Amino acid sequence: MTEKSIKYYWEDMPVGSTRDLGTITPTAEEIVAFATQFDPQPFHLDEEAAKQSVFGGLCASGWHTCSMAMRLMVTNFLLESSSQGSPGLENIKWLKPVFPGDTLRLQHTVIESRPMTKRLDVGLVRTVWAMFNQRGEQVLHMEGWGMFRRRTPGAPQ
Numbered sequence: 001m002t003e004k005s006i007k008y009y010w011e012d013m014p015v016g017s018t019r020d021l022g023t024i025t026p027t028a029e030e031i032v033a034f035a036t037q038f039d040p041q042p043f044h045l046d047e048e049a050a051k052q053s054v055f056g057g058l059c060a061s062g063w064h065t066c067s068m069a070m071r072l073m074v075t076n077f078l079l080e081s082s083s084q085g086s087p088g089l090e091n092i093k094w095l096k097p098v099f100p101g102d103t104l105r106l107q108h109t110v111i112e113s114r115p116m117t118k119r120l121d122v123g124l125v126r127t128v129w130a131m132f133n134q135r136g137e138q139v140l141h142m143e144g145w146g147m148f149r150r151r152t153p154g155a156p157q
Contacts, residue, residue, distance in 0.1 A: 008081040009151040010123030013110050021076040021106040024068045026060055028100035034064040055097045062094035065104075065140050069131050072106040082149035084122055089144035096139040103134040111143075121153035 028047075035044030039061035042049035050058040060068075098104065112126035124145055131140035 010148040018109045021072045025103045031060045059097035084147040091143040093141040
């Protein structure tokens with residue numbers, strides 16, 4: 001990515017700012033394909049087995065839900081940002097099951113921001129990722145840190 005194509009730097013992510021990062025709708029085939037490779041539990045693989053589970057039907061792996069959130073984050077924000085990766089996530093909660101055909105919307109809110117002490121050209125941003133289904137029910141809560149280049153390295157906050 002060229003410097004000219006970057007829209008968002010660390011300075012563009014103040015505490016309290018929220019972004020809507022779009023929607024994604026998983027199909028039964030996508031749920032099964034992900035589960036087959038990464039989380040082959042019966043309620044992610046087979047409709048009949050899933051009907052007998054606490055979920056009552058085929059549902060996405062929580063890891064698939066996290067992956068869909070990441071896809072929305074990358075496509076609708078990170079590719080236009082000065083992202084330098086992430087030192088990690090914390091506090092992941094799968095609050096409701098995700099079923100085939102659910103339309104999921106991701107919201108991203110900045111809750112903390114500070115410059116790095118050893119890399120004056122990079123700032124840290126702590127965010128909450130909240131994903132909701134088409135009924136407005138929250139299905140995912142995740143918190144994490146991102147590292148972003150600063151537009152003005154070393155400038156005061």
